Amino acid sequence: MPRSDALLSVRGLRVGFDGVDVxxxxxxxxxxxxxxxxxxxxxxxxxxxxxxxxxxxxxxxxSAGRVLLHGSPVxxxxxxxxxxxxxxxxxxxxxxxxxxxxxxALAVRSVQGLSRKDARLRAREALSEVGIPAARSxxxxxxxxxGMRQRAVLAMALVNRPDVVVADEPTTALDPATQDMVxxxxxxxxxxxxxxxxxxTHALDxxxxxxxxxxxxxxxxxxxxxxxxxxxxxxxxxxxxxxxxSLPSGPRPPKTRLPVVPGRPPAPGEPAAxxxxxxxxARATDRCRTERPEPRPLDGRTVACHHAALETT
Amino acid sequence: xxxxxxxxxxxxxxxxxxxxxxxxxxxxxxxxxxxVGPSGCxxxxxxxxxxxxxxxxxxxxxxxxxxxxxxxxxxxxxxxxRLQPVFQDPYGSLSPRRRIRAQIAEPLRVQGxxxxxxxxxxxxxLLDMVGLDPVLGERLPHELSGGQCQRAGIARALASxxxxxxxxxxxxxxxxxxxxxxxxxxxxxxxxxxxxxLFISHDMAAVRHLSDRVLTMRAGxxxx
Numbered sequence: 212m213p214r215s216d217a218l219l220s221v222r223g224l225r226v227g228f229d230g231v232d233v234x235x236x237x238x239x240x241x242x243x244x245x246x247x248x249x250x251x252x253x254x255x256x257x258x259x260x261x262x263x264x265x266x267x268x269x270x271x272x273x274s275a276g277r278v279l280l281h282g283s284p285v286x287x288x289x290x291x292x293x294x295x296x297x298x299x300x301x302x303x304x305x306x307x308x309x310x311x312x313x314x315x316a317l318a319v320r321s322v323q324g325l326s327r328k329d330a331r332l333r334a335r336e337a338l339s340e341v342g343i344p345a346a347r348s349x350x351x352x353x354x355x356x357x358g359m360r361q362r363a364v365l366a367m368a369l370v371n372r373p374d375v376v377v378a379d380e381p382t383t384a385l386d387p388a389t390q391d392m393v394x395x396x397x398x399x400x401x402x403x404x405x406x407x408x409x410x411x412t413h414a415l416d417x418x419x420x421x422x423x424x425x426x427x428x429x430x431x432x433x434x435x436x437x438x439x440x441x442x443x444x445x446x447x448x449x450x451x452x453x454x455x456x457s458l459p460s461g462p463r464p465p466k467t468r469l470p471v472v473p474g475r476p477p478a479p480g481e482p483a484a485x486x487x488x489x490x491x492x493a494r495a496t497d498r499c500r501t502e503r504p505e506p507r508p509l510d511g512r513t514v515a516c517h518h519a520a521l522e523t524t
Numbered sequence: 525x526x527x528x529x530x531x532x533x534x535x536x537x538x539x540x541x542x543x544x545x546x547x548x549x550x551x552x553x554x555x556x557x558x559x560v561g562p563s564g565c566x567x568x569x570x571x572x573x574x575x576x577x578x579x580x581x582x583x584x585x586x587x588x589x590x591x592x593x594x595x596x597x598x599x600x601x602x603x604x605x606r607l608q609p610v611f612q613d614p615y616g617s618l619s620p621r622r623r624i625r626a627q628i629a630e631p632l633r634v635q636g637x638x639x640x641x642x643x644x645x646x647x648x649x650l651l652d653m654v655g656l657d658p659v660l661g662e663r664l665p666h667e668l669s670g671g672q673c674q675r676a677g678i679a680r681a682l683a684s685x686x687x688x689x690x691x692x693x694x695x696x697x698x699x700x701x702x703x704x705x706x707x708x709x710x711x712x713x714x715x716x717x718x719x720x721x722l723f724i725s726h727d728m729a730a731v732r733h734l735s736d737r738v739l740t741m742r743a744g745x746x747x748x
Contacts, residue, residue, distance in 0.1 A: 475701075
């Protein structure tokens with residue numbers, strides 16, 4: 212379902228290594244000003260997809276399909292200005308050898324061609340926007356706490372006011388309180404500038420708290436895609452339903468056994484035919500094992516499952 | 525009844541910094557005590573002191589009535605099998621070069637409890653107990669999934685026939701669909717073996733679900 216109001220649109224995206232696709236034909240849209248969560252487990256292809264949105268592919272990767280930003284392919288010239296990445300590892304995203312303010316000013320100058328002085332001003336402004344006093348712009352990354360370093364990385368992604376920010380598990384290494392603070396700040400800055408945010412995560416509680424829509428990936432393909440409140444209130448793909456049911460946060464007495472999704476996610480190249488989730492799915496039939504389910508609209512979202520249906524009770 | 529673990533006024537310092545500042549709590553057999561709090565609050569330092577991986581600056585750690593902090597390394601060796609850690613990173617907790625069955629057998633060998641055919645049978649039994657097919661014992665850690673690997677780590681901890689497991693973020697590195705299986709396993713093992721658990725985690729939902737009591741730490745102290 213291509214949407215004419217999409218800011219960023221992904222069609223038939225495939226990314227693979229050595230002839231084995233890890234991302235196996237993904238289509239979705241990022242709408243202006245929204246927070247879209249890309250959810251999935253390790254190996255589901257989240258990070259490869261996130262990088263593909265920026266037109267960054269790891270060495271040796273092959274890719275196919277289209278990623279269009281404002282209707283045209285993303286090029287390195289768009290990085291920072293139109294689409295920016297908040298990487299997974301905050302520490303390695305900053306140079307240890309230069310003051311944080313200088314690194315930000317360089318990012319500004321390389322994109323906007325401002326004067327040194329204006330770039331420095333913009334850098335200080337970007338720092339204060341994420342709650343770091345401009346007076347600290349001369350500090351080195353190692354002089355910051357973990358939370359401040361993460362905020363400095365946000366400032367780096369936001370300094371050129373991009374239209375889309377792609378955040379690849381920006382908070383997995385942080386404790387829950389800091390995590391919430393960083394994600395809240397990221398969301399607030401994006402909404403202040405009208406930027407869309409693509410949030411890559413494996414944590415459903417993060418999705419619930421911070422995203423408008425979600426795309427659930429399983430083995431490199433879309434399982435379910437739609438508004439967060441709708442999907443989480445009533446998951447229709449068996450994988451999404453199983454995942455939600457297995458969370459210990461549900462309303463159940465302590466020390467009771469949790470419903471388990473049996474088996475494990477497939478390794479790349481393992482799902483040969485049919486639905487990748489079929490070996491773990493209680494509802495799987497012969498059709499699921501031979502014919503791959505195409506994403507189809509159902510109850511205000513998109514579901515890739517032969518059996519998903521609205522029970523009319 | 526003597527509690528299995530009785531920690532009193534524990535203090536752990538790193539140079540001038542005090543990581544654990546007078547912590548006291550007890551864990552009884554068959555009981556799970558959750559320990560939560562933000563990064564740097566002293567949870568893992570408490571665990572390290574309980575396991576005597578780090579000698580505390582002050583306070584007592586009594587295990588089944590025995591004061592551990594003052595024990596010599598030699599005396600400690602006799603107690604260590606009875607309290608075992610399970611750590612966060614399932615791959616990092618096992619040697620990447622040795623087959624799973626050899627790593628589960630190691631505590632038996634070290635403790636002089638290895639013989640044939642009882643040893644290999646015990647390894648198969650332990651694998652079965654944590655829900656792993658014994659054929660997986662032939663594999664290397666990287667040939668297992670994260671959930672399988674964490675189960676192997678738990679099997680190795682159980683090889684020592686422990687009474688207390690110190691679980692430091694045991695499911696945080698696991699994918700959501702594998703996490704429930706390991707949490708269920710911990711509940712089953714506790715029922716079957718009457719183990720006491722000290723369960724340290726950021727994951728409030730998992731801690732609440734598993735624990736009989738939850739202690740919250742902040743800046744080295746237990747606040748609730």
